[in-house]
Amino acid sequence: MKLNPRQQQILLAIIKEYIDTAEPVGSRTIARKYKLGVSPATIRNEMADLEEMGFIEQPHTSAGRVPSERGYRYYVDYLMQRYSLSPEEEDLIRQEYTRKVRDIGLLLQRTGQLLSQLTHCASVVQSPKLEVGSYKHIQLVEMSPGRAMLVIVMDSGMIQHQMIDIPTSITGSDLTTISHVLNAKLGGSTVETIKITLLKEIYLELTRHRQILDMVLEALRSSSASVSEDKIYLGGLFNILSHPEFHNVEKVKTLLSLLEQENLLANLLAQINQPGINVRIGGEMSCREIQDCSIVTATYEIGGQPIGYLGVLGPIRMDYAKVISVVDCMTKNLSYALERLFKGGGR
Amino acid sequence: MKLNPRQQQILLAIIKEYIDTAEPVGSRTIARKYKLGVSPATIRNEMADLEEMGFIEQPHTSAGRVPSERGYRYYVDYLMQRYSLSPEEEDLIRQEYTRKVRDIGLLLQRTGQLLSQLTHCASVVQSPKLEVGSYKHIQLVEMSPGRAMLVIVMDSGMIQHQMIDIPTSITGSDLTTISHVLNAKLGGSTVETIKITLLKEIYLELTRHRQILDMVLEALRSSSASVSEDKIYLGGLFNILSHPEFHNVEKVKTLLSLLEQENLLANLLAQINQPGINVRIGGEMSCREIQDCSIVTATYEIGGQPIGYLGVLGPIRMDYAKVISVVDCMTKNLSYALERLFKGGGR
DNA sequence: TGTTAGCACTCTCCTCTCTTGAGTGCTAAC
DNA sequence: GTTAGCACTCAAGAGAGGAGAGTGCTAACA
Numbered sequence: 001m002k003l004n005p006r007q008q009q010i011l012l013a014i015i016k017e018y019i020d021t022a023e024p025v026g027s028r029t030i031a032r033k034y035k036l037g038v039s040p041a042t043i044r045n046e047m048a049d050l051e052e053m054g055f056i057e058q059p060h061t062s063a064g065r066v067p068s069e070r071g072y073r074y075y076v077d078y079l080m081q082r083y084s085l086s087p088e089e090e091d092l093i094r095q096e097y098t099r100k101v102r103d104i105g106l107l108l109q110r111t112g113q114l115l116s117q118l119t120h121c122a123s124v125v126q127s128p129k130l131e132v133g134s135y136k137h138i139q140l141v142e143m144s145p146g147r148a149m150l151v152i153v154m155d156s157g158m159i160q161h162q163m164i165d166i167p168t169s170i171t172g173s174d175l176t177t178i179s180h181v182l183n184a185k186l187g188g189s190t191v192e193t194i195k196i197t198l199l200k201e202i203y204l205e206l207t208r209h210r211q212i213l214d215m216v217l218e219a220l221r222s223s224s225a226s227v228s229e230d231k232i233y234l235g236g237l238f239n240i241l242s243h244p245e246f247h248n249v250e251k252v253k254t255l256l257s258l259l260e261q262e263n264l265l266a267n268l269l270a271q272i273n274q275p276g277i278n279v280r281i282g283g284e285m286s287c288r289e290i291q292d293c294s295i296v297t298a299t300y301e302i303g304g305q306p307i308g309y310l311g312v313l314g315p316i317r318m319d320y321a322k323v324i325s326v327v328d329c330m331t332k333n334l335s336y337a338l339e340r341l342f343k344g345g346g347r
Numbered sequence: 348m349k350l351n352p353r354q355q356q357i358l359l360a361i362i363k364e365y366i367d368t369a370e371p372v373g374s375r376t377i378a379r380k381y382k383l384g385v386s387p388a389t390i391r392n393e394m395a396d397l398e399e400m401g402f403i404e405q406p407h408t409s410a411g412r413v414p415s416e417r418g419y420r421y422y423v424d425y426l427m428q429r430y431s432l433s434p435e436e437e438d439l440i441r442q443e444y445t446r447k448v449r450d451i452g453l454l455l456q457r458t459g460q461l462l463s464q465l466t467h468c469a470s471v472v473q474s475p476k477l478e479v480g481s482y483k484h485i486q487l488v489e490m491s492p493g494r495a496m497l498v499i500v501m502d503s504g505m506i507q508h509q510m511i512d513i514p515t516s517i518t519g520s521d522l523t524t525i526s527h528v529l530n531a532k533l534g535g536s537t538v539e540t541i542k543i544t545l546l547k548e549i550y551l552e553l554t555r556h557r558q559i560l561d562m563v564l565e566a567l568r569s570s571s572a573s574v575s576e577d578k579i580y581l582g583g584l585f586n587i588l589s590h591p592e593f594h595n596v597e598k599v600k601t602l603l604s605l606l607e608q609e610n611l612l613a614n615l616l617a618q619i620n621q622p623g624i625n626v627r628i629g630g631e632m633s634c635r636e637i638q639d640c641s642i643v644t645a646t647y648e649i650g651g652q653p654i655g656y657l658g659v660l661g662p663i664r665m666d667y668a669k670v671i672s673v674v675d676c677m678t679k680n681l682s683y684a685l686e687r688l689f690k691g692g693g694r
Numbered sequence: 695t696g697t698t699a700g701c702a703c704t705c706t707c708c709t710c711t712c713t714t715g716a717g718t719g720c721t722a723a724c
Numbered sequence: 725g726t727t728a729g730c731a732c733t734c735a736a737g738a739g740a741g742g743a744g745a746g747t748g749c750t751a752a753c754a
Contacts, residue, residue, distance in 0.1 A: 695754100696753105696754090697752105697753080697754080698751100698752085698753075698754100699750105699751090699752085699753095700749105700750090700751090700752100701748105701749090701750090702747105702748095702749090702750105703746105703747080703748085703749100704745105704746090704747075704748100705744105705745095705746095705747100706743105706744090706745090706746105707742105707743090707744090707745105708741105708742090708743085708744105709740100709741090709742085709743100710739100710740085710741085710742105711738100711739085711740085711741105712737100712738085712739085712740105713736105713737085713738080713739100714735105714736090714737085714738100715734105715735095715736095715737105716733105716734095716735095716736105717732105717733090717734095718731105718732080718733075718734100719730105719731095719732085719733100720729100720730090720731090720732100721728105721729090721730090721731105722727100722728090722729090723726105723727085723728080723729100724725105724726080724727075724728095
């Protein structure tokens with residue numbers, strides 16, 4: 001379906017105007033504001049064609065035109081011009097990412113807040129999925145009689161801990177011994193490469209402590225299973241309430257109840273997220289609750305490895321040009337910040 | 348201001364009916380549904396008195412009566428009967444808390460969800476503020492040349508970790524040595540009781556590693572400062588949208604924007620939360636954004652020590668009897684679950 | 695003196711009608 | 725191919741009228 005240049009101009013004008021005002025756009029408005037050098041009547045003719053091709057729609061006969069999902073898709077793919085962040089916006093971002101970060105959670109949360117603030121939409125930020133990697137250090141610490149903490153450090157920088165019950169006969173120095181053996185034998189192995197022979201060796205060396213070994217190995221196994229924590233930070237939900245399309249409380253309710261079900265949301269986003277910047281418009285997503293929304297996501301990475309995504313969720317009538325720029329920019333900034341945090345170098 | 352028994356009965360009836368229907372309550376309704384043995388006319392007379400005393404209000408002359416905040420307060424303090432959880436509700440709670448918990452965050456989040464589900468209100472759950480306590484174990488793990496992870500385990504079960512830059516000349520065994528000395532010297536000390544003499548001893552023993560020691564001690568110090576993480580888990584926000592008082596999007600927006608500002612919310616809740624069960628009704632809170640809501644909170648504890656609070660937030664017209672029972676019950680269950688998790692005993 | 699029936703009065707809410715205005719499609723002229 | 729003109733459509737808002745719920749007041753009753 002090819003559009004001639006004038007049709008493209010008119011479609012672009014309708015979309016820009018509608019994103020701005022949230023009101024159906026009439027032929028006169030376009031003729032007045034976007035000097036195309038033709039009269040409203042001509043524009044009307046072209047609009048009739050655009051409607052026939054499915055790029056715009058009419059809420060009712062005597063209203064102006066509104067972009068259809070197909071129209072937005074055409075806009076995003078062919079018409080849209082890159083938005084350049086204003087100096088103030090760039091400042092805001094730079095300010096955030098030159099801070100010293102202590103807590104990753106806080107960093108992700110503030111990233112989400114910034115995304116929302118800049119786009120006036122809701123934001124989603126997935127916590128990084130660190131590769132599990134290989135065991136770097138294993139430590140058993142006696143907490144109280146019959147109770148120990150197992151601390152596991154992986155070479156990816158991931159750390160996990162877990163309380164386990166132990167026989168009360170075990171002493172602190174026993175735990176140190178066990179820790180030493182485990183480190184010596186398992187250090188450098190990945191979760192998958194723990195061989196039976198290796199386990200046999202460990203059992204041989206620690207025959208006295210079979211019982212506690214079983215517990216520790218079980219804990220190691222289960223901890224590697226629970227790695228995919230996959231937390232999603234939501235931010236700026238109240239922003240979407242400002243958009244007139246969400247003045248209907250029922251809509252807000254269905255949307256909110258979806259967002260609060262973290263696993264559903266995670267599935268949806270995982271489905272959407274591909275390498276690069278992803279734009280999903282309304283019905284392009286197969287999820288009923290979110291048909292009135294569009295989502296823009298992108299993947300952030302450490303050392304070239306994708307480890308998570310972030311994105312923006314708003315009404316279909318969102319400012320795609322700006323949202324895409326912001327998402328792109330924030331992805332790069334977050335990647336860089338995480339890289340510094342994990343791989344070191346500079347402060 | 349004393350109420351005679353009949354006035355109390357009528358006030359109780361008005362509040363029950365209004366909580367149920369969200370509609371102003373008329374004298375005929377009360378006469379019909381709550382057999383007080385008097386005619387609507389008599390009830391009208393009493394209602395006029397109750398209104399004069401400020402316990403109920405009239406939205407407009409030809410409407411029924413609505414409880415005022417003062418009326419709710421009287422109800423909560425004197426009239427309300429304890430609500431007993433239904434067997435299904437008790438089952439639901441028991442089911443949740445007999446699961447094996449791995450992650451505290453998950454436990455708190457699910458607690459919030461349960462609170463919301465049972466009360467049809469939004470929930471807030473503060474993460475436990477573990478006492479810092481004394482150092483149980485300190486470990487430096489080499490991650491890559493020039494980069495190490497410092498792991499700190501406190502006897503309260505709190506664990507913290509942090510990446511630090513180290514001179515590239517330092518080897519893995521250097522780090523082990525340093526860890527040993529730190530454990531030997533600092534183990535059992537609290538953050539406050541680290542004396543200068545102790546530090547001098549450490550520096551003496553590790554003169555070769557002054558540089559890295561400075562870093563580690565700095566990290567120890569700053570980590571104890573960042574302990575008060577004070578995360579608040581929100582849940583079931585969409586629930587409050589079901590209540591007719593939140594069909595106004597503006598109200599929802601102000602409320603949501605307050606809830607998303609975690610520090611503001613934390614301040615507010617800290618102000619509210621006293622030992623025992625706290626009920627704050629609308630204007631009793633000095634926060635403008637939340638004047639249309641009531642909050643019920645309570646404190647959970649480990650071993651008798653209060654370590655956090657949880658609560659329910661909903662419209663002023665909430666079912667206080669039920670909410671209070673649920674909050675009370677969940678507080679006890681959460682306390683018990685955390686106790687098992689930290690102090691051990693039974694699985 | 696407390697209680698009740700009766701009644702006029704008030705005020706919201708719903709429905710219906712009418713008007714206004716924005717915008718369209720079609721036709722004929724340029 | 726473009727444009728002016730015109731009849732037509734439809735949503736939204738204003739206004740009027742009626743229904744209904746509930747009240748306060750008065751007078752009668754126990």
